[in-house]
Amino acid sequence: xxxxxxxxxxxxxxxxxxxxxxxxxxxxxxxxxxxxxxxxxxxxxxxxxxxxxxxxxxxxxxxxxxxxxxxxxxxxxxxxxxxxxxxxxxxxxxx
Numbered sequence: 001x002x003x004x005x006x007x008x009x010x011x012x013x014x015x016x017x018x019x020x021x022x023x024x025x026x027x028x029x030x031x032x033x034x035x036x037x038x039x040x041x042x043x044x045x046x047x048x049x050x051x052x053x054x055x056x057x058x059x060x061x062x063x064x065x066x067x068x069x070x071x072x073x074x075x076x077x078x079x080x081x082x083x084x085x086x087x088x089x090x091x092x093x094x095x
Contacts, residue, residue: 019047022080026052033075038064043094050085052076055092062089 023044031039041061046053056062065072069087076084 018083022083023047025079026076029079033079034065034068034072038068041094043092045090045092047084050083051088052084052086053088053090055090055094057091057094059091062091065089 023046026033026044026047030042030044033039034042038061041057042065043055044052045055054065056065065087066089069089073084073087076087
């Protein structure tokens with residue numbers, strides 16, 4: 001069934017706002033969630049389809065984040081009320 005675009009736009013805008021607010025919240029709380037050392041080398045970058053992409057600026061940070069993945073996902077799910085189910089770690093700019 002086809003729906004008018006006017007019905008879809010508010011839903012799309014609301015989803016985008018929710019995602020943006022979640023990323024902002026994570027960026028503000030990132031140091032507390034992962035610790036000072038790891039926060040200095042990582043950054044939550046995007047959230048799509050309940051998957052959080054985190055950039056790291058060095059291989060050691062990627063390794064540490066991967067080792068803490070399960071515990072971090074539990075913390076993230078608690079903070080975001082289940083909005084994050086998966087974590088992807090990628091090299092990238094953190095500033």
